[in-house]
Amino acid sequence: MLRLYDNHLSGNGYKPRLLLAHLGRTYERVELDILEGETRTPEFLARNPNGRIPVLELDSGACIAESNAILFYLAEGSRFLPSDPLARALTLQWMFFEQYSHEPCIAVARHWIQHMEMTESQRAQLPDKQEGGRAALAVMEGHLAASDWFGGHAMNIADIALYAYTHVADEGGFDLSDYPHVGDWLDRVREQPGHVPMEPAPEGIVVPAGA
Numbered sequence: 001m002l003r004l005y006d007n008h009l010s011g012n013g014y015k016p017r018l019l020l021a022h023l024g025r026t027y028e029r030v031e032l033d034i035l036e037g038e039t040r041t042p043e044f045l046a047r048n049p050n051g052r053i054p055v056l057e058l059d060s061g062a063c064i065a066e067s068n069a070i071l072f073y074l075a076e077g078s079r080f081l082p083s084d085p086l087a088r089a090l091t092l093q094w095m096f097f098e099q100y101s102h103e104p105c106i107a108v109a110r111h112w113i114q115h116m117e118m119t120e121s122q123r124a125q126l127p128d129k130q131e132g133g134r135a136a137l138a139v140m141e142g143h144l145a146a147s148d149w150f151g152g153h154a155m156n157i158a159d160i161a162l163y164a165y166t167h168v169a170d171e172g173g174f175d176l177s178d179y180p181h182v183g184d185w186l187d188r189v190r191e192q193p194g195h196v197p198m199e200p201a202p203e204g205i206v207v208p209a210g211a
């Protein structure tokens with residue numbers, strides 16, 4: 001059975017959780033405490049030398065790190081990843097945008113504000129992170145003024161990648177009412193049959209960390 005190393009507060013972990021729910025696949029979910037260094041143990045570093053969740057472990061024991069690589073792997077052959085080369089490239093375009101221009105600002109601002117005591121240096125960097133996040137939301141707003149989805153004519157893994165941290169952007173100090181097309185798109189994603197919220201449901205088999 002697939003095994004997902006995860007943390008319940010992580011938007012990067014939510015991406016595979018959401019896709020697995022849409023695909024109707026069962027998996028074991030291993031909750032790791034990212035604030036207590038559980039992703040930096042020798043056992044976990046053997047699965048991802050970069051010491052971060054999410055990691056998807058296959059039946060063969062092979063491990064895939066990086067949330068968007070996991071989405072790409074799981075979506076192959078499904079309606080969540082097109083087969084046309086241009087449509088695939090445009091899907092990847094938005095997933096790379098998410099990793100370079102969106103997540104490092106919006107997810108990081110949320111993490112600093114919600115999950116930890118900020119250091120002086122983080123407090124000083126927060127306005128820049130929030131400015132970068134607003135710029136990313138403005139790019140999304142521009143795209144969504146003319147299109148319903150990032151992935152083409154229907155929701156695909158580009159939408160899942162971008163949804164994960166956009167729908168909780170308010171927790172990083174972002175006002176989503178400034179981006180009405182983004183708000184409508186969030187509703188469209190949420191209304192898709194099979195949608196699950198960020199908080200993982202206990203339906204996956206949860207095994208203890210380090211198992």
Ligand SMILES: N[C@@H](CCC(=O)N[C@@H](CS)C(=O)NCC(=O)O)C(=O)O
Nearest residue numbers: 010012034039052053054066067068
């Ligand atoms: N680019 C990676 C980022 C993964 C990431 O930052 N994971 C965080 C949780 S959201 C983590 O595991 N942090 C623990 C640590 O750095 O020790 C992805 O998309 O999967």
